[in-house]
Amino acid sequence: MIDFPSALLWFLILAAFGVAGIASALVLRFRARCYVALIGYDPRQDLVPDCLADRVEVIAVRCTSEFVRIPPMAHSASAAYIELDFRSTMLGQHLDPCLALAAGDGSLRMPIERGTRGRRLIPLTALLPQLLSSDGRIALHGRHLAWSSGWVRLHLVREAIAREDAILVVAPHPDDAEIAAYGLYEAFADQAHVLTITTGDATTKPYSTNLGREPLPRADVAQVRVADSLAAPLIAGIPSSRIGNLCYPDGELAALRRAGEQGRPEDRAPERLPGRLRALNPDWIPRQAVKSWTSLVDDLVLVIERLKPDVIVAPCPWIETHPDHVATAQAVCEALLRAKRRDGQLLFYIVHPYFSEAHPLGPAGGPAPVPNMAGRTLPMPDAVFCQSLTPAQMARKYCALEGMRDLRAIAGEARPLAKAWLDLLRRTIRQLILGRSHPDTDLLRRSIRSEEFFLVYSCTRAVALVLGDRVAGESGSRNGIPLDPETSKAAVAA
Numbered sequence: 001m002i003d004f005p006s007a008l009l010w011f012l013i014l015a016a017f018g019v020a021g022i023a024s025a026l027v028l029r030f031r032a033r034c035y036v037a038l039i040g041y042d043p044r045q046d047l048v049p050d051c052l053a054d055r056v057e058v059i060a061v062r063c064t065s066e067f068v069r070i071p072p073m074a075h076s077a078s079a080a081y082i083e084l085d086f087r088s089t090m091l092g093q094h095l096d097p098c099l100a101l102a103a104g105d106g107s108l109r110m111p112i113e114r115g116t117r118g119r120r121l122i123p124l125t126a127l128l129p130q131l132l133s134s135d136g137r138i139a140l141h142g143r144h145l146a147w148s149s150g151w152v153r154l155h156l157v158r159e160a161i162a163r164e165d166a167i168l169v170v171a172p173h174p175d176d177a178e179i180a181a182y183g184l185y186e187a188f189a190d191q192a193h194v195l196t197i198t199t200g201d202a203t204t205k206p207y208s209t210n211l212g213r214e215p216l217p218r219a220d221v222a223q224v225r226v227a228d229s230l231a232a233p234l235i236a237g238i239p240s241s242r243i244g245n246l247c248y249p250d251g252e253l254a255a256l257r258r259a260g261e262q263g264r265p266e267d268r269a270p271e272r273l274p275g276r277l278r279a280l281n282p283d284w285i286p287r288q289a290v291k292s293w294t295s296l297v298d299d300l301v302l303v304i305e306r307l308k309p310d311v312i313v314a315p316c317p318w319i320e321t322h323p324d325h326v327a328t329a330q331a332v333c334e335a336l337l338r339a340k341r342r343d344g345q346l347l348f349y350i351v352h353p354y355f356s357e358a359h360p361l362g363p364a365g366g367p368a369p370v371p372n373m374a375g376r377t378l379p380m381p382d383a384v385f386c387q388s389l390t391p392a393q394m395a396r397k398y399c400a401l402e403g404m405r406d407l408r409a410i411a412g413e414a415r416p417l418a419k420a421w422l423d424l425l426r427r428t429i430r431q432l433i434l435g436r437s438h439p440d441t442d443l444l445r446r447s448i449r450s451e452e453f454f455l456v457y458s459c460t461r462a463v464a465l466v467l468g469d470r471v472a473g474e475s476g477s478r479n480g481i482p483l484d485p486e487t488s489k490a491a492v493a494a
Contacts, residue, residue: 040356043113079157079386092144104130111362168309174229180349186236200225202250253327260293300335316348368449
C-alpha cells in the first residue's frame with residue numbers, strides 16, 4: 001500500500017526538479033540570446049572570406065587535435081593566420097571557449113565566441129619569432145572547444161612599410177589614432193605625422209570635476225581634448241612639429257558633407273573655427289579655416305600636398321559605423337582626388353565595427369583577430385597589414401590612451417549609498433546573464449592588443465570605391481560602394 005504523504009513528498013520533489021530544470025533551460029536560452037546580441041552576429045557561421053586579400057599567400061598545412069606544423073617558408077612572413085573549423089562543446093555553449101597556442105617560449109590565448117560553429121582565422125603573428133626554436137610546431141589546446149583535423153589553410157601576409165615611406169595617420173577624434181594605430185606610428189616615428197580632424201568636444205560626461213559640479217562646457221572640453229591629441233603621440237617619440245589637429249566640430253562632419261553637397265546659401269557665411277586652438281598647430285596646418293566641408297577638404301589637400309605621404313592611415317568607411325569616421329574617410333578620398341594623388345596606399349583601420357562594440361573579445365594584451373566581415377558589402381582589399389606590438393609598446397600605448405581623459409575611469413567620485421548598491425546589483429545581474437561583470441565596450445580593453453590590423457588599398461582604387469560615380473576605377477567601372485553615415489548604427493560618443 002502506497003503511503004500518501006511519502007508519495008506526495010516525492011511528487012513535490014520531482015515537480016521542484018522539473019520546474020528548476022525548465023527555469024534553468026529558459027535562463028540559459030535567454031543568456032545565449034543576450035550573448036548573441038552582445039557580439040552582434042550569429043556565431044554558428046563561417047567568418048572567413050574566400051580570400052582575405054589579393055596579396056595574401058594561402059598554403060595548406062596539416063593540423064591535428066594537438067598541434068599544427070608551420071613550414072619554414074612562413075617564418076619570414078610579417079603576419080600569419082591559421083584557418084580552423086571550430087565546434088563548441090556543450091559547456092562552450094554557455095562558457096567562454098578559448099584556444100591556447102604555444103611555440104618555443106611563446107604562447108597566446110585566443111578567445112572564441114560561445115556556441116561557435118564555423119571557420120575562424122586565428123592570428124599566429126606573435127608566435128612567428130618562436131617557430132625556429134620549436135621546429136615550426138605550434139601546440140594547440142582547446143577549452144570547451146574542438147576543431148577539425150586534417151589539411152587547413154594558412155594565410156601568410158608579407159606586406160611591409162618601407163623605412164623611407166612618409167606616413168600620415170588621420171584620426172576623426174582625439175584618441176582614435178592611439179586606439180587604432182599607436183603601434184604603427186611608434187614603429188615609424190621618424191617618418192610619421194599624426195593629424196586629428198575634430199576637437200572631440202561632443203564627449204562631456206567624463207569631464208566633470210567630481211565635486212558635484214556640472215560637466216565642463218563644450219568649449220573647455222575642446223581645449224582639453226585638443227591638448228590631449230597633440231600630447232599623446234609624444235609618448236611614441238613623434239615631435240610636436242609633426243602632430244596636428246584641424247579643430248572641426250565633433251559629431252558634425254556628416255552634416256557638413258551633406259550641407260556641402262546641397263550648397264550653402266550665400267547669405268549664410270560659415271562659422272570660423274576657433275583660431276586659438278588652430279594656433280597650437282605646426283606650420284603645415286593653416287591657421288584659419290571655416291566650419292564647412294569644402295574647408296575641411298581644402299585643409300586635407302594642403303596637408304597632402306605639403307607632406308606628400310606614401311601611406312595614409314584612416315578609418316575604414318565600410319566597416320565603421322560612427323558617422324564622423326565614415327565622413328573622415330570620404331574627406332581623405334576627396335582630398336586625394338583633388339590633389340591628383342594616384343600613387344601611395346591607404347591603410348584602413350576599424351574602431352567602431354558595425355557588428356559590435358565588444359570586438360575583439362578577451363582581455364587586454366591578447367591577439368587582435370581579423371574583424372567579422374560577413375554580411376557586409378566590402379571590396380576585397382589589395383592586401384592586409386599587421387603591426388606587431390611588444391609588451392613594452394603595449395604598455396606605452398596604454399599610457400597614451402589612459403592619458404585621454406575621455407577613456408580614463410573617473411576615480412574619487414562621491415556616490416550615494418543607494419547608487420553604489422545599484423551598481424553592485426547591475427554588475428551581479430550582468431555576471432549572471434552574460435558571465436562577465438566588466439564592460440565589454442571598454443576601449444582600454446579592446447585596443448591594447450599584440451597586433452594592429454589594417455586593410456590595404458591603393459589610393460587610386462580606394463578613391464574610386466569610396467567616391468563611387470565621382471571617379472572611375474582602375475578597371476573603368478563606376479560602381480562605388482554606397483556610404484551613408486546616417487543609416488549606420490547609433491554611434492557611441494568618441
